[in-house]
Amino acid sequence: MNIREMIDVLQGKVLVQNHDPNEELPLGGAADLMSDVLAFGSEGMALLTGLTNPQVVRTAEMAGINVIVIVRDKTPPPETVELARDSGMTLIRTGYTMYEACGRLYKAGLPGLGLVKMVNDSW
Amino acid sequence: MIPGDMSNQEITKVQELIYTTRVESVMASDVIVIDPSMTMSQVKNFMRENRISGAPVVAESKVIGIVTMNDVIRSMEDGKLGSPVTEVMTTDVRTVLMDAKVAEVVNNLGRRGFSRLPVVDHDGKLLGIVTTGTLIRSLLLQMDKSFQKNEAEKLYTYRASHIFQDISSDDTGLTLRYFVNERDFDNAGKASSLIKRSLQRLVVQPQIVRRVGVAVYEAEMNLVIHTDIGGEIVVEVRKDRVNISTVDHGPGIADLKQVLRPGFSTAPEWIRDMGFGAGMGLANIKRVSDVMKLTSDPGHWTRLEMVFNFGPDPLLPKTELEKSLTRGSQ
Numbered sequence: 324m325n326i327r328e329m330i331d332v333l334q335g336k337v338l339v340q341n342h343d344p345n346e347e348l349p350l351g352g353a354a355d356l357m358s359d360v361l362a363f364g365s366e367g368m369a370l371l372t373g374l375t376n377p378q379v380v381r382t383a384e385m386a387g388i389n390v391i392v393i394v395r396d397k398t399p400p401p402e403t404v405e406l407a408r409d410s411g412m413t414l415i416r417t418g419y420t421m422y423e424a425c426g427r428l429y430k431a432g433l434p435g436l437g438l439v440k441m442v443n444d445s446w
Numbered sequence: 447m448i449p450g451d452m453s454n455q456e457i458t459k460v461q462e463l464i465y466t467t468r469v470e471s472v473m474a475s476d477v478i479v480i481d482p483s484m485t486m487s488q489v490k491n492f493m494r495e496n497r498i499s500g501a502p503v504v505a506e507s508k509v510i511g512i513v514t515m516n517d518v519i520r521s522m523e524d525g526k527l528g529s530p531v532t533e534v535m536t537t538d539v540r541t542v543l544m545d546a547k548v549a550e551v552v553n554n555l556g557r558r559g560f561s562r563l564p565v566v567d568h569d570g571k572l573l574g575i576v577t578t579g580t581l582i583r584s585l586l587l588q589m590d591k592s593f594q595k596n597e598a599e600k601l602y603t604y605r606a607s608h609i610f611q612d613i614s615s616d617d618t619g620l621t622l623r624y625f626v627n628e629r630d631f632d633n634a635g636k637a638s639s640l641i642k643r644s645l646q647r648l649v650v651q652p653q654i655v656r657r658v659g660v661a662v663y664e665a666e667m668n669l670v671i672h673t674d675i676g677g678e679i680v681v682e683v684r685k686d687r688v689n690i691s692t693v694d695h696g697p698g699i700a701d702l703k704q705v706l707r708p709g710f711s712t713a714p715e716w717i718r719d720m721g722f723g724a725g726m727g728l729a730n731i732k733r734v735s736d737v738m739k740l741t742s743d744p745g746h747w748t749r750l751e752m753v754f755n756f757g758p759d760p761l762l763p764k765t766e767l768e769k770s771l772t773r774g775s776q
């Protein structure tokens with residue numbers, strides 16, 4: 324699935340575009356906890372989140388993520404949009420809930436990480 | 447060292463610009479417009495004086511038609527130079543919205559054969575005009591900017607990555623120091639972002655940059671969230687590893703075992719609302735680092751040390767032979 328197809332599936336609105344819409348997305352992930360993003364985030368992953376603060380952009384950046392989808396049609400504050408623009412992030416908004424946004428993408432063929440192993444009570 | 451294939455990159459850049467740039471940033475905003483009260487003969491003189499071959503006809507800031515040199519010639523042939531412009535102009539005007547993407551202009555100018563498109567806002571008010579000329583000029587300008595940015599970044603990378611060869615000593619290390627303020631959420635994560643970029647410039651292996659990024663970001667957030675007076679991050683880049691430590695002067699940690707337990711957190715509710723405080727930070731750091739050590743004097747200070755070992759010689763540039771070997775194996 325490429326970015327354009329993802330936007331279609333989510334009926335999303337692009338808030339910041341820093342990538343070619345034809346760019347392929349290897350997989351998707353969803354988290355509202357920043358430590359989860361850091362633990363599970365992988366290079367090129369599209370991140371779905373309900374958070375809108377600028378820290379989401381920073382966290383994604385550190386995890387090598389460069390496409391963020393904000394669910395439930397929340398409007399991120401201008402600081403978030405600005406940081407996304409400056410750090411080369413593509414920011415998309417969708418009216419679907421986290422559950423439905425993930426479900427639609429998965430159904431349309433965007434894979435996830437698969438089973439995640441727990442090692443001594445941590446990841 | 448400097449990757450080639452610029453042409454391919456630049457082609458992608460054009461595509462990207464076309465799909466991301468808004469029309470209003472490539473339009474000419476000083477539009478010469480024609481008043482509906484003019485006759486075709488006045489239009490003819492007006493176009494000649496202004497050296498233009500066409501212009502929108504505008505009434506009350508709205509585009510009501512478009513008139514071109516072709517229309518002028520036609521009315522001369524038909525002996526209609528005395529007619530009002532409103533009788534001759536094309537009224538079915540294709541306009542483009544200010545926030546449309548340049549791709550839409552390219553489509554209209556190219557495939558449909560229009561030579562100029564008036565740009566309007568959502569109320570239909572005329573804001574500017576795009577022609578092939580204005581379009582190409584601004585795209586070239588933007589490409590030049592991004593090209594220069596890329597080149598500058600490459601140059602930095604090239605220079606920085608040579609430090610370990612250019613400086614001779616028995617053991618060279620590069621120390622980077624960052625100060626982090628408590629509760630400063632506007633800047634939280636900035637140091638980590640700078641550290642990540644610095645390591646990339648030093649051509650540290652990408653997997654290691656990633657692991658360092660995750661760890662140092664968690665550590666930085668702990669300084670922001672859990673300390674009374676902030677702290678500092680010291681990064682030491684050596685030939686074979688990166689050592690990172692964070693130090694702060696309070697409040698310290700009473701029970702080290704407890705805080706290392708995944709899921710344990712003392713973060714308040716409002717921190718959790720921001721997506722932090724899941725108690726997984728130290729666990730994350732432990733997972734991605736090769737060595738991790740947390741020490742503290744409760745009531746006084748906390749110190750976190752992390753080590754990331756490189757694989758074989760990432761900071762030494764590959765010889766031509768090695769390069770050709772890796773290329774061959776791909």
Ligand SMILES: Nc1ncnc2c1ncn2[C@@H]1O[C@H](COP(=O)(O)OP(=O)(O)O)[C@@H](O)[C@H]1O
Nearest residue numbers: 668672705711712713723724725726727728748
């Ligand atoms: N620099 C520090 N100073 C004091 N306490 C700290 C520091 N770093 C971590 N802690 C304590 O360790 C706990 C666990 O940290 P961490 O695993 O990063 O989870 P979180 O930050 O989500 O709470 C924190 O809740 C806090 O009580």
Ligand SMILES: [Mg+2]
Nearest residue numbers: 664668727728
């Ligand atoms: Mg933490």
